[in-house]
Amino acid sequence: MRQNPARRTALLDAAIEVLAKEGSRGLTLRAVDKEAGVPTGTTTNYFADRDALLRQIMARTTERLTPDPEEMAETMKAEPDQRLNVTLLRQLVERMRGDRSSHMAMLELRLEATRRPGLQEDLTRAFTEMLDSNIAWHLDAGLPGDRDTVLLLYLAMLGVIVDDLTVPGLLEPHGIDHIIETLVARSVA
Structure with a gap:
């Protein structure tokens, strides 16, 4: 997994936007890539799977709030x-x-x-x-x-x-x- 903290945070912020706009069904790794404006596959480099992304979204929303x-x-x-x-x-x-x-x-x-x-x-x-x-x-x-x-x-x-x-x-x-x-x-x- 990649370790660029700024990129990880940007991807999590994009994932929060996708989740808020599209709901859980719309939250895909590709949708996060698109929202973040990064090349396809970037999110996969930072999160092993959707479950890992969901857990880290929870932590990021807590930080933001x-x-x-x-x-x-x-x-x-x-x-x-x-x-x-x-x-x-x-x-x-x-x-x-x-x-x-x-x-x-x-x-x-x-x-x-x-x-x-x-x-x-x-x-x-x-x-x-x-x-x-x-x-x-x-x-x-x-x-x-x-x-x-x-x-x-x-x-x-x-x-x-x-x-x-x-x-x-x-x-x-x-x-x-x-x-x-x-x-x-x-x-x-």
């Missing part, structure tokens, strides 16, 4: 109260809207995992680690709420994100900001 540390540090200068929870959830929606392809790719990976036990194990492990990390971060930051609060916020925001990505008109009349404010107010004592 991780908040910028400097922006997060600036946000966290605020008092750890309900308003900060609202701000953090609004920023989550902004990041999703700023990188819709990564979120769509993750939805496609979730669907694909229902048919691929190995991918399901990988996703379960990755999402478990992410959720546990988010819970620990929330508690360590002194934000209001406990473990259950973070779990409920996670589940509710997952629904908001999925609806905003797939049927944006559904939540539009209610206003995402209003939904987030109500969610925090009712979830966080």
Whole structure:
């Protein structure tokens, strides 16, 4: 396998775009080559097979969706109260809207995992680690709420994100900001 990290990242970014636009059925090594604008066969030089590509897409989307540390540090200068929870959830929606392809790719990976036990194990492990990390971060930051609060916020925001990505008109009349404010107010004592 080739080891050019910049090329590997470019291929993974192209694969995310293909997955977001075409779905799992459209994700082929040739489609990634075409999206990346590289010669046919290039993706094959970097990923042994489709399963390896899917696993690495999962890791790359996580990298792309991780908040910028400097922006997060600036946000966290605020008092750890309900308003900060609202701000953090609004920023989550902004990041999703700023990188819709990564979120769509993750939805496609979730669907694909229902048919691929190995991918399901990988996703379960990755999402478990992410959720546990988010819970620990929330508690360590002194934000209001406990473990259950973070779990409920996670589940509710997952629904908001999925609806905003797939049927944006559904939540539009209610206003995402209003939904987030109500969610925090009712979830966080």
